[in-house]
Structure formats: structure tokens, C-alpha cells
Amino acid sequence: xxxxxxxxxxxxxxxxxxxxxxxxxxxxxxxxxxxxxxxxxxxxxxxxxxxxxxxxxxxxxxxx
Numbered sequence: 001x002x003x004x005x006x007x008x009x010x011x012x013x014x015x016x017x018x019x020x021x022x023x024x025x026x027x028x029x030x031x032x033x034x035x036x037x038x039x040x041x042x043x044x045x046x047x048x049x050x051x052x053x054x055x056x057x058x059x060x061x062x063x064x
Contacts, residue, residue, distance in 0.1 A: 004055040006043050012055070029061040 001017040022028060035058035042048065043055065 006055060010044055012044065028064050029059060030064050031059050031061040033060045034058060 001019055002014055003017045005013050005015050007013055020026075020028075034056035036056055037058055040055045040057075
């Protein structure tokens, strides 16, 4: 799995992430695309003041 991580300012890294373990009420979605919206841009420019945030919360994919 991969994720776009805001390290600081406009420093964004694509990282390999560990596949999460799933509980009985969880699903895993194989992502095909993910939109970047206004709140993601605000994260890049430091509005929320947190480091190492994952971008994208508007996904399109297939439930696996």
C-alpha cells in the first residue's frame, strides 16, 4: 500500500505502508484514484500544524 505523506510545507513523500489487519466489520479498498481537495491543500501549507499527515480522503476504488 502507498500513501502521500506531508512531511513539512510542500515536502510530500510517497511511502509504502503496512497493510492493516481487518476486523469483522472492516473492509479493504483497492484504490484506483483519490482526489486532493481544499483541506488537503491547507495541510500542505500548514494550516493544521501537524507533521506526517496522509493526504486524500475522496477515494475511488474496489472493495477487496
